[in-house]
Amino acid sequence: MAxxxxxxxxxxxxxxxxxxxxxxxxxxxxxxxALLEEHVPTAKEIEARKAAIRRLDxxxxxxxxxxxxxxxxxxxxxxxxx
Numbered sequence: 001m002a003x004x005x006x007x008x009x010x011x012x013x014x015x016x017x018x019x020x021x022x023x024x025x026x027x028x029x030x031x032x033x034a035l036l037e038e039h040v041p042t043a044k045e046i047e048a049r050k051a052a053i054r055r056l057d058x059x060x061x062x063x064x065x066x067x068x069x070x071x072x073x074x075x076x077x078x079x080x081x082x
Contacts, residue, residue, distance in 0.1 A: 014028075021031030041049070070078075 017031060018028055021028050024031060026034065
């Protein structure tokens with residue numbers, strides 16, 4: 001497993017990070033790791049997202065008739081008029 005050392009870490013970031021770690025009952029290093037795991041996607045996560053987008057693209061609705069689909073506003077008005 002790799003190690004990361006950070007020089008010249010700004011106190012304006014360090015203090016909130018320390019407080020956040022304390023609040024979550026973690027060390028600063030554990031809090032940094034948790035934040036990175038939460039916000040930096042791995043190659044596996046990126047591929048899963050791309051696969052989800054491809055699946056969603058296949059679900060795009062296209063009309064099979066020649067008549068245009070009503071707008072959502074028209075559909076809401078029709079529903080309210082019932």
